[in-house]
Amino acid sequence: MREIQKNKATRAVEKLQRDRIVIFRINALTRIGREELMTIFTQLFTEFGFNPAMLFNLYSAVVEIIFNAIKANAKHVFFKSEVKTKLIRQKFENIDELLQIIFQEEALRDFMARHIVADKLKKRVNTVLQIDDKKRTGRINLLSKKDLELLYEFKRLLEEEEVLIHFTIALTEDRITFNVVNDTPILAKDMARIEQSRSIHKALFTEGRSTDYFGPDYLDVTESAGFGIAMADEIYYEMGLDPLKYFTISASNSSTHAVMYFPREKVQL
Numbered sequence: 001m002r003e004i005q006k007n008k009a010t011r012a013v014e015k016l017q018r019d020r021i022v023i024f025r026i027n028a029l030t031r032i033g034r035e036e037l038m039t040i041f042t043q044l045f046t047e048f049g050f051n052p053a054m055l056f057n058l059y060s061a062v063v064e065i066i067f068n069a070i071k072a073n074a075k076h077v078f079f080k081s082e083v084k085t086k087l088i089r090q091k092f093e094n095i096d097e098l099l100q101i102i103f104q105e106e107a108l109r110d111f112m113a114r115h116i117v118a119d120k121l122k123k124r125v126n127t128v129l130q131i132d133d134k135k136r137t138g139r140i141n142l143l144s145k146k147d148l149e150l151l152y153e154f155k156r157l158l159e160e161e162e163v164l165i166h167f168t169i170a171l172t173e174d175r176i177t178f179n180v181v182n183d184t185p186i187l188a189k190d191m192a193r194i195e196q197s198r199s200i201h202k203a204l205f206t207e208g209r210s211t212d213y214f215g216p217d218y219l220d221v222t223e224s225a226g227f228g229i230a231m232a233d234e235i236y237y238e239m240g241l242d243p244l245k246y247f248t249i250s251a252s253n254s255s256t257h258a259v260m261y262f263p264r265e266k267v268q269l
Contacts, residue, residue, distance in 0.1 A: 008036055008039070008040070009036070009039040009040040009042070009043045010043065012024075012040050012043075012044075012169075013040070013043045013044055013047050016044065016047075016048075016169060016171055017047065020170060020171045020172065021168060021169070021170040021171070022168070022169050022170075023166055023167070023168045024166070024167045024168075025164055025165070025166055025167075026066060026069075026070075026164075026165040026166070026167055027070075027158070027164065027165065028070065028132060028133070028136060029063065029066050029067060029070060030133055030136045030137055031133075031137055032136075032137070034063060037059065037062070037063065038059055041055055041058070041059045041062075042055065044169070048171070048176075049268060049269045050176075050267045050268060050269060051267055051268065051269045052269070054267055057235045057238075058178075058235070058262070058267070060231065061228075061231060061232040061235055061260065062167075062178050062180075062260070064227065064228025064229070064231055064232065065178075065180050065228055065229070065232060065258050065260070066165065066167060066180055067228060068180075068228050068229070068258070069165045069180050069181075069182040069256070069258065070129065070165065070182075071125055071129065072182055072184055072186060072256060073158070073163045073165065073182050073183070073184050074125045074128060074129060074154070075121060075122075075125050076161070076163065076184035076185075077154070077157040077158055077160075077161050077163065077184075078121055078124050078125060078128075078154075078157070079113070079116060079121060080099065080103060080157075080161070081157055082116050082121065083099065083102065083112050083116070084099055086112075086115065087099070103185075104253055105253075106185070106188055106253065109185070109187060109188075110187055110188045110189060113187050113189065127150070128150055128151060128154045131143060131147045131148075131150060131151045132151060132154070135148075135151060161183075161184075162183070163182065163183040163184050164182070164183050165180065165181065165182045165183075166179075166180075166181045166182075167179070167180050167181075168180075168181075173264070174263060174264055174265075175261045175262060175263055175264055176261065176262050176264060176267065177259065177260070177261040177262075178259070178260045178261070179257065179258070179259045179260075180257070180258045180259075181255055181256070181257050181258075182255065182256050183254065183255050184254075184255065184256060185251050185252065185253055185254060185255065185256060186249075186251045186256045191249070191251060194229060194249060197229070197230070198229065198230075198233060198243070198244060200213065200218060201213045201218075201230055201233050201234075202233075202242075202243075202244060204218070205237050210234060210237050211234070213230060213234075214227075214230065214234075229249075232247055232260060233247065239262075239266050240266075241262075241263075241266065246260065246261055246262065247259070247260045247261075
């Protein structure tokens with residue numbers, strides 16, 4: 001297994017050396033996947049002369065952002081499933097056409113979100129991702145028939161929606177960029193929560209106490225604006241950089257982009 005990881009990492013680094021860009025398609029990030037990504041980061045830092053003291057911080061930030069994308073895709077397909085169920089119960093006609101209209105328009109998506117129990121959705125997402133991780137890591141004996149049925153339904157929804165995550169590493173003469181794109185839009189209320197959370201973190205940094213953000217008085221632990229983004233922002237503050245400039249989160253009607261870039265002079269050994 002470690003030889004496979006090494007070969008995959010070597011190919012990725014060789015492609016970076018040749019093309020200055022490498023793209024991965026991701027639908028999960030299990031323990032094995034995280035080990036593969038760490039191997040890629042280790043070889044990347046070695047081959048391009050980056051400071052090894054920064055390796056774990058950058059790797060951890062990327063892992064958290066990928067996890068955010070995985071959770072967002074799971075939330076999207078379950079949210080859409082809940083909306084479809086409500087439309088069926090209300091005996092609407094042309095359900096599929098109506099769903100397409102709703103999910104193409106931000107205002108309609110946000111309106112429907114008010115009628116879905118957020119905690120129920122969050123619990124469903126966390127549960128199915130835990131089940132998926134157990135199955136992928138060979139612990140299927142720990143899963144019940146109900147667990148497997150929930151996982152099957154989740155996989156069916158993902159295939160039906162054709163949602164994917166693309167993770168890109170790109171190098172130029174002056175920067176290294178990590179780009180995570182997932183094929184689902186973020187709700188406006190979730191984007192607003194993220195922006196408000198990051199603004200509070202920045203205000204604390206300006207006062208010289210950014211680490212206070214990780215205390216219970218400030219940290220937003222919802223799935224859409226939690227520890228991962230805050231941790232990535234804190235890395236930028238430690239480097240003397242403004243994360244709101246170097247780490248951007250944006251959305252369209254069909255996708256969400258999280259782009260982190262670092263000046264090479266800040267990560268070079």
